[in-house]
Amino acid sequence: MPAHVTPSLPERIATILAALIALAVAAPVISIIMLAIAPADELWPHLIAYVLPQAFRDTALLLIGVGVVALIAGAGTAWLVSLHDFHGRALMLWLLPLPLAIPTYLAAYVYVDLFEPLGLVHTLLMQWLPAADAVELLPRMRSLPGAVGIIGLVLYPYVYLSARTMFQLQSAEFTEAARVLGASRWTVFRRVSLPMARPALAVGLALVSLETLNDIGASEYLGVRTLTVAIFTTWLNRGSLSGAAQLSVFMLVIVALLIVIERRGRRDAEMSSESPRLTPRTPLHGWGNALALIGCGVPVLLGFALPLSYLARQSFRRGLFTQGDAMLWRDAWHSFLFAAIATIVALLLGLIVLLAQRWRRTAWTTLSASVAQTGYALPGLVLALGLLTPVLAIDGALNTIAAWLGRASPGLVMVGSGAAVVIAYVIRFLAVPTGFIKAGFDRIPVDYDDSARSVGASRLRTLRRVQLPLLRPALLGAVIVVFVDCLKELPATLLLRPLNVDTLATSIYQYASRGSFEDGAAAALLIVAASIPPVVWLTRFADMPRGPD
Amino acid sequence: MSPSRTLAASLFLLAATASAFAADEVNVYTYRETKLMQPLFDAFSKASGIKVNVISASSGLEQRIKAEGANSPADVLLTVDIGRIDDAVQAGISQPLKSDVLEKAVPAQYRDPAGHWAGISMRARVFYVSKERVKQDAITYDELADPKWKGKICIRSGQHIYNNALFAAYVAKHGEAKAEEWLKGLKANLAQKPSGGDRETARDVAAGKCDIGIGNTYYWALMNDKDADKKPWADATRVVLPTFVGGGTHVNLSGVLLTKHAPNKANGIKLIEWLAGDTAQQIYADANYEYPVKAGIAINPTIASFGKLNPDPLSIAQIAASRKAASALVDKVGFDN
Numbered sequence: 001m002p003a004h005v006t007p008s009l010p011e012r013i014a015t016i017l018a019a020l021i022a023l024a025v026a027a028p029v030i031s032i033i034m035l036a037i038a039p040a041d042e043l044w045p046h047l048i049a050y051v052l053p054q055a056f057r058d059t060a061l062l063l064i065g066v067g068v069v070a071l072i073a074g075a076g077t078a079w080l081v082s083l084h085d086f087h088g089r090a091l092m093l094w095l096l097p098l099p100l101a102i103p104t105y106l107a108a109y110v111y112v113d114l115f116e117p118l119g120l121v122h123t124l125l126m127q128w129l130p131a132a133d134a135v136e137l138l139p140r141m142r143s144l145p146g147a148v149g150i151i152g153l154v155l156y157p158y159v160y161l162s163a164r165t166m167f168q169l170q171s172a173e174f175t176e177a178a179r180v181l182g183a184s185r186w187t188v189f190r191r192v193s194l195p196m197a198r199p200a201l202a203v204g205l206a207l208v209s210l211e212t213l214n215d216i217g218a219s220e221y222l223g224v225r226t227l228t229v230a231i232f233t234t235w236l237n238r239g240s241l242s243g244a245a246q247l248s249v250f251m252l253v254i255v256a257l258l259i260v261i262e263r264r265g266r267r268d269a270e271m272s273s274e275s276p277r278l279t280p281r282t283p284l285h286g287w288g289n290a291l292a293l294i295g296c297g298v299p300v301l302l303g304f305a306l307p308l309s310y311l312a313r314q315s316f317r318r319g320l321f322t323q324g325d326a327m328l329w330r331d332a333w334h335s336f337l338f339a340a341i342a343t344i345v346a347l348l349l350g351l352i353v354l355l356a357q358r359w360r361r362t363a364w365t366t367l368s369a370s371v372a373q374t375g376y377a378l379p380g381l382v383l384a385l386g387l388l389t390p391v392l393a394i395d396g397a398l399n400t401i402a403a404w405l406g407r408a409s410p411g412l413v414m415v416g417s418g419a420a421v422v423i424a425y426v427i428r429f430l431a432v433p434t435g436f437i438k439a440g441f442d443r444i445p446v447d448y449d450d451s452a453r454s455v456g457a458s459r460l461r462t463l464r465r466v467q468l469p470l471l472r473p474a475l476l477g478a479v480i481v482v483f484v485d486c487l488k489e490l491p492a493t494l495l496l497r498p499l500n501v502d503t504l505a506t507s508i509y510q511y512a513s514r515g516s517f518e519d520g521a522a523a524a525l526l527i528v529a530a531s532i533p534p535v536v537w538l539t540r541f542a543d544m545p546r547g548p549d
Numbered sequence: 550m551s552p553s554r555t556l557a558a559s560l561f562l563l564a565a566t567a568s569a570f571a572a573d574e575v576n577v578y579t580y581r582e583t584k585l586m587q588p589l590f591d592a593f594s595k596a597s598g599i600k601v602n603v604i605s606a607s608s609g610l611e612q613r614i615k616a617e618g619a620n621s622p623a624d625v626l627l628t629v630d631i632g633r634i635d636d637a638v639q640a641g642i643s644q645p646l647k648s649d650v651l652e653k654a655v656p657a658q659y660r661d662p663a664g665h666w667a668g669i670s671m672r673a674r675v676f677y678v679s680k681e682r683v684k685q686d687a688i689t690y691d692e693l694a695d696p697k698w699k700g701k702i703c704i705r706s707g708q709h710i711y712n713n714a715l716f717a718a719y720v721a722k723h724g725e726a727k728a729e730e731w732l733k734g735l736k737a738n739l740a741q742k743p744s745g746g747d748r749e750t751a752r753d754v755a756a757g758k759c760d761i762g763i764g765n766t767y768y769w770a771l772m773n774d775k776d777a778d779k780k781p782w783a784d785a786t787r788v789v790l791p792t793f794v795g796g797g798t799h800v801n802l803s804g805v806l807l808t809k810h811a812p813n814k815a816n817g818i819k820l821i822e823w824l825a826g827d828t829a830q831q832i833y834a835d836a837n838y839e840y841p842v843k844a845g846i847a848i849n850p851t852i853a854s855f856g857k858l859n860p861d862p863l864s865i866a867q868i869a870a871s872r873k874a875a876s877a878l879v880d881k882v883g884f885d886n
Contacts, residue, residue: 064778112745117756118781135756142744220706223744225885234710236608237876239636317778383608388616399620412620495609499576499602502583506605510582514605515748515768516776533885 010459011359018356019364020369021349025427028386029252029374033049035245043234043243051230061144062219064207069152073299074159075201077078079189080292082167086284089231092296094532094539097480099303100157103488105217106508106524109517112141133347135286147222153303155211159204160259161477162436166200167193168473185282199442202262203435206479207376210255210431214379216491218510227251228379241385243474248299248382255377262448281467307526311521314544320522327502332526335503338418338493339486339530342425347475347483349426350433358449359459360439376431381491383428391420391496416498424492427487434479440474441467484531504530574600575816578610579627581803586627589832593823599816608633611640614808619756623808624817630710634666634804635869643806646818654825655841658864659802667867668802669824674715675798677751677762677786677796688761690719694734702738703750703759707878707884711747713766714801714868716875721867722793731863732882742748743885748772755785762786765836766799772849774838787823788855797861803839806870 007015078097081089114120117135126132140146174196178188194201219226227247235244256457284292315321353372357365375383402410414420444467456528468475490505497506504523510521579586583605590601603620606613611633614623624641628634638644638661645664652660659668676688693702705712720728740759750762751772766788773783790798805824811817822828829843834849840858841848877886 046880050877050883054883054886078559112749114747116752117758118752122756132757142749144740220709221745223742223885224707229708232608233876234711236632236636236874237713239639243614312689330736347643381609385612388609388613392616392618392620396618402867409620412617412622415617417621491607494606497604499604501604507584509607512585513582514585515746515771518776518778 007360008459012357014356014359015353015362015365015368018353018368018372021353021430022368024423025372025375025430027390028427029378030381030386031389032245032248032378032382032386034389035242036249038242038245040129041244043238044242047243047247048228050226051233051447054225055227055230058144058224059213059228062105062147062224062226063212065145065148065153065214066148066152066208067205068157069148070159071201071205073153073156073303074204074208075143075163075194075197076410077156077296077299078160078163079193080295081207082164083193083281084284084288084290084292085281086292086311088289088293088296091302092293093298094536095304095536096160096296097157098528098531098541099154099299100481100484101308101528102154103490103505103508103527104154104211104215105221105490105512106311106517107150107303107307108141108147108218109512111146111150111491113235113518114306114310115139115141124300142222143293144222144224147219147224151212151215151218152208153299154307155208156299156303158207158211158481161202161481162200162204162207162439165436165440165473165477178467200439206259206262207432207435208383209258210376213251213255213377216381225345231382238481244382248378252374252377282464287517308525311524311528314518314521315525318521319517321521322494328507328522331502331504331507331523332530334418334501335487335505335527336530338421338425339483342422342429342486343479343483345422346430347433347478350430350437350478351435351475353430354437354441355463369438373431373434375427376429379491380424380428380489380549381495384424384492387420387424387427387492387496391415391423415496418498418501420496421493424496425482425486425489428483428489428492432485433475436474436478436481437471440471444470444487480483480535480538485533487527487530495545562699573598573622574602575747575813575820576602576622577604577625577627578614578623578808578819579603579605580607580610580629581605581627585837588660588836589824589829592832593820595737596828597819597823598818601817601820605837611637611642614642615640619810621808621810622812624811624813624828625820626808628804630801631714631804631865631869632710632872634802634806634865635872637806638665642807642809644806644811646821648818648822651825652821654830656842656844658857658860658862659842661715661866666804666806667821668804668827668842670803670833670837671800671842671860672765672803673765673790673798673800673841673860674711675788675855676765676767676791677754677756677764677787679754679760680785680787682760686789687734688789689792689794690715690791690799691731693732693738693761693763696734696738698738699739700740701760702735702763703745703753704735704743704759704763705750706743707732709880711801712763713872713879714877715763715799716879717871718793718799718861718868720871720874721863722762722796725878728823728880729882732884736882736884748782751782755782759799766840766852766855767879770849772840790858792855792859793861796863799858800858800860801841802842802865803833825827825857 005362081092115138117138122138125137174192175188178192183191204331210525212230216228216232219229231244231247234247264540353369359370378386391414395414398413399409448466449462452466488505490509494506494509504527507523508517510518511517583603590603593754594601610626614621614626626637643665647664651667655667660666699701707716716728716732719731747764750764751769754762769783769788772779794799794861805821807817807821824844827846830843830846833839834841836847838849838852
């Protein structure tokens with residue numbers, strides 16, 4: 001569209017809203033930067049000499065390792081279910097995203113308990129071997145490789161869900177052309193499907209990396225000293241909030257750089273097709289079917305079924321449900337409420353930000369879209385700390401206005417109502433819908449918009465009739481991820497929730513910090529249970545309608 | 550009603566219940582999990598008619614109270630270690646409390662001379678040793694650096710608040726140079742990279758990975774009394790109350806303080822004084838397996854079976870002042886690497 005055309009009303013509104021959303025997301029980041037400005041002179045020589053080398057090494061190895069595991073499990077399974085038909089595919093469709101419902105720290109506890117000496121696996125091995133020999137066979141869970149495996153296996157669904165969108169939208173002509181030219185199925189995957197899925201894989205991998213950086217519980221427990229662990233040590237043991245803020249900003253800059261580099265590299269790789277005809281799914285039989293089932297089954301088994309059955313066993317052994325814990329259901333309701341509201345809001349805001357950019361690609365809208373995604377780059381607790389100041393400034397202002405009007409003080413409205421928790425979720429997870437929808441938009445040629453416009457369709461009508469239907473897989477993927485992420489979010493919920501309000505995640509945490517996380521198994525099961533209906537329901541709609549051929 | 554309406558209405562209800570504070574209430578921010586504190590709060594409410602509203606978190610409560618400022622609903626802050634008490638006082642969110650009840654109940658060593666905080670229960674940081682492989686009865690903290698324990702010690706991260714306080718006590722006693730030597734020696738004796746929690750150290754000892762695990766008293770008692778799955782770990786170990794050479798056993802405090810802008814100040818004081826009273830102290834001893842700070846309260850039999858506790862005389866303020874140095878030393882000797 002030529003630049004001199006006057007923007008329409010929806011375009012203007014979207015631009016303004018996008019800027020406001022970016023501003024809201026930037027607020028906690030700015031308040032962390034303000035904290036970081038205070039001097040922490042003696043700290044940095046110490047960090048550089050003793051902390052950062054190890055922290056960088058552990059962080060880099062953890063991120064690379066987790067990325068590789070998530071990529072293999074996530075992209076591999078997405079390719080299998082998106083482009084193939086096999087017996088058991090329908091079941092796999094809704095099982096594959098579910099490891100998302102297992103919080104990383106909980107997975108760490110479960111794996112350590114199962115595989116460490118005296119655990120279930122050791123006990124089984126001792127049926128055939130002397131105890132000492134059996135110990136030798138056990139994998140060392142509390143180690144960097146252990147952390148890579150455990151975290152990778154519960155986080156791969158981020159890659160799976162974003163890659164699935166992409167594989168489905170891939171136009172048939174490329175793959176068919178490659179097949180006609182004599183390429184094997186594997187070559188097509190490696191040389192055509194995978195490169196075309198790169199934007200989506202990048203989104204999924206970015207989410208996996210940032211979620212890994214957010215983790216503190218699993219890393220500390222498994223003995224991995226990441227940058228995030230260093231931030232918390234600096235804050236809590238060194239009593240240096242400013243030092244911790246400086247480290248956080250430092251980490252934010254690295255994350256931003258990585259994202260910029262990745263985008264640069266991707267610029268040349270974008271392809272979209274003129275043809276809307278989607279790749280038909282290849283039916284698999286016999287061995288092919290068996291291999292596909294195993295390929296999908298292993299990640300589901302390790303990332304979901306194993307931790308789930310462990311939690312179920314603990315719940316029954318400990319009589320957690322029969323004891324009847326009324327609080328549990330109240331906690332579940334809070335979790336659901338916060339997560340549902342935050343998901344709806346995040347999805348709307350993500351769509352607005354990207355529409356503003358799609359409709360009018362200006363420096364402002366592009367900046368807004370980038371800023372809107374920064375919330376995810378801060379660890380949850382740092383984000384929550386950063387949110388305290390702006391959110392409570394609003395509360396302070398409300399109280400001042402009330403006093404000025406001669407009304408009684410309303411108290412802390414934002415924090416007291418739980419709005420602060422929802423705001424934290426939205427800011428933290430906005431990168432998910434933004435990333436997913438962006439990847440979805442990238443697959444829709446701008447020509448479509450222009451053709452719709454040229455026959456007189458308005459912006460909003462084009463959105464409703466053309467874009468939203470094509471974005472459906474991306475939107476549904478985002479809903480699953482955000483909703484489940486909110487359900488298991490811990491650090492921001494802990495710090496920002498109102499008095500007397502617990503969620504399932506904070507309830508599990510309370511048991512875990514007493515050293516008996518098994519007593520929180522019932523709450524953990526409820527997180528999983530709450531995640532299943534949206535996943536099942538949404539996967540029913542997640543298959544793109546086959547193309548109009 | 551449409552789903553969005555229902556959600557909006559529910560959120561409003563949530564807001565209404567959260568902000569409808571009646572007169573006879575007290576608001577507690579706690580680092581000690583609500584589930585563990587609930588029996589105490591219930592007993593307090595029953596005795597006083599005052600409703601207790603609670604929020605618990607693992608870190609950052611001082612920052613929240615500070616940001617809430619004069620509007621903060623917080624009356625009382627409860628912590629599980631001396632580090633957080635120190636942070637709270639440094640953040641300027643406490644107010645001094647002059648109370649005869651507290652002065653009578655809590656020994657001077659365990660409260661702030663200016664009245665900004667008081668300890669209400671204690672736990673000792675002790676050794677879980679292998680029944681089979683360790684015959685020695687008296688073991689000192691200093692001895693952990695002795696090469697005779699090479700490859701025989703298990704411990705969680707040196708930066709964990711409980712270890713941070715233990716190491717800070719060593720720094721306060723012997724200075725940084727000696728503490729560095731000691732930490733190096735201890736590091737050299739570790740059977741594995743520091744990881745897991747206190748429970749895992751007991752498990753590692755039981756599994757034969759190491760002979761001495763370092764952990765808090767109540768974790769062992771919980772494994773022994775309350776968790777059939779973990780009972781074998783407790784059974785394979787015994788608890789030794791270690792001492793510093795020429796000193797006593799390192800204890801850490803659960804502390805309490807009255808916030809600067811406490812809106813229900815009178816109720817806050819009532820709760821704090823009640824926590825130092827006989828009923829609450831007995832609950833701390835029995836339900837939480839901690840040492841009561843008040844003299845004359847019966848210690849739980851499992852905890853008592855460890856032997857008579859002789860707490861180290863070092864003041865809490867001295868330990869708190871050495872926390873940073875201890876944390877820096879842990880980095881310097883690469884304790885967690």
